[in-house]
Amino acid sequence: MRSWSIPVGRLFGVDVRIHLTFFLLPMFVFWTDYVAHQNGANGSRDLALVGIILIFVSAHECGHILAARRFGMVAKAVILLPLTGVTLYDESRLEKAHEKPRAPVLLWQREIRLALIGPLVNLALGCLSAAVVSGMGRGGDLWKWPFLQAGNLPKSVVWANLYLAVLNLMPAYPLDGGRILRAYFSRTMDASAATRRAVSISNAIAMVLMIAGLFSDSWLTMVGVIVFSAAQLEERALVFQSVLDNVRLEEVMLTDFATLSPADTLEDALEKAVHSLQDDFPVVRGSDMVGVISKQRILDALRAEGNGYVQAVMNKIFEVSVRQDSLGSAFRKLTARNSSIIPVVEDQRLIGIVTLQNLMHSMALLAESRKLRRDESES
Numbered sequence: 001m002r003s004w005s006i007p008v009g010r011l012f013g014v015d016v017r018i019h020l021t022f023f024l025l026p027m028f029v030f031w032t033d034y035v036a037h038q039n040g041a042n043g044s045r046d047l048a049l050v051g052i053i054l055i056f057v058s059a060h061e062c063g064h065i066l067a068a069r070r071f072g073m074v075a076k077a078v079i080l081l082p083l084t085g086v087t088l089y090d091e092s093r094l095e096k097a098h099e100k101p102r103a104p105v106l107l108w109q110r111e112i113r114l115a116l117i118g119p120l121v122n123l124a125l126g127c128l129s130a131a132v133v134s135g136m137g138r139g140g141d142l143w144k145w146p147f148l149q150a151g152n153l154p155k156s157v158v159w160a161n162l163y164l165a166v167l168n169l170m171p172a173y174p175l176d177g178g179r180i181l182r183a184y185f186s187r188t189m190d191a192s193a194a195t196r197r198a199v200s201i202s203n204a205i206a207m208v209l210m211i212a213g214l215f216s217d218s219w220l221t222m223v224g225v226i227v228f229s230a231a232q233l234e235e236r237a238l239v240f241q242s243v244l245d246n247v248r249l250e251e252v253m254l255t256d257f258a259t260l261s262p263a264d265t266l267e268d269a270l271e272k273a274v275h276s277l278q279d280d281f282p283v284v285r286g287s288d289m290v291g292v293i294s295k296q297r298i299l300d301a302l303r304a305e306g307n308g309y310v311q312a313v314m315n316k317i318f319e320v321s322v323r324q325d326s327l328g329s330a331f332r333k334l335t336a337r338n339s340s341i342i343p344v345v346e347d348q349r350l351i352g353i354v355t356l357q358n359l360m361h362s363m364a365l366l367a368e369s370r371k372l373r374r375d376e377s378e379s
């Protein structure tokens, strides 16, 4: 998901990235300008129009970020697309927000308020700029077609905002209208089913727009392409999230693994490591977990200080999980401690390990197998 977007800066402390489809916009604006004026397009005005759209998409997202903050949610990143943005929230902080909501509103009501704020920002800015343009004595111009054109930038400011407000209210997920639709569905079904239904409606709308655009205004095709790519973006994030939340560690932990003893010498440990696929090892004394150590740490210690005991170089501070913990919580523990292994214990006995290495593998596999099961149950 991230590889399709590039970082451009920060807004209110949130990482802002531009999705690659955004670069369709300058090409598209230039092309329509070129077709409209046989004498050639004006490159700098075209760029200015793209800049205007970018600014007001950002303003729209600022509305969402600030509103989310009021609900105690923390935005992690914003991905800007040509007509909309997708705000990703920090899930670990979100859980805390669930525990202690600042405003006593239901989840689906919160979603709807959060979605409405973006189009409202654009509507307000559109009206404001219309008033300014009218004040400059050019109000009559405002209602002449084409509304959005590089040749008349003040008018484009007004209409860019009005278009953004209206387009984002389309019931095509993840546009705001689609989020409202999903919130409505989620009153009677679980979150991932509601999202799937919203995404399929969204894909149908995208298809209709793309085809309609071929026979009328090509902007429609452009909108269709964007809606489609935005929906894929969310769908993938969702599959990932549902795997993180719904998979228990017992489903993915390695139960067949090698352990080391604190009394092992580093050379013995390296010898064992060579014969195992593992990069990380639990260190066990009798039936007690006493530490963790990585292949790399063994190598580094051998190089730096020569042979010694595992006891001396192992990491004695580590997190443990139980088999019912979610994959998401294991992931957070791993990243918080910057470690690469989590022992899974039961009655203080080591029953499995989860490592970063096997997590990546198993997540991809699980996402696939869930999708297969889902397709089967739907057909």
Ligand SMILES: [Zn+2]
Binding pocket: 060, 061, 064, 084, 085, 115, 118, 119, 168, 175, 176
């Ligand atoms: Zn929005």
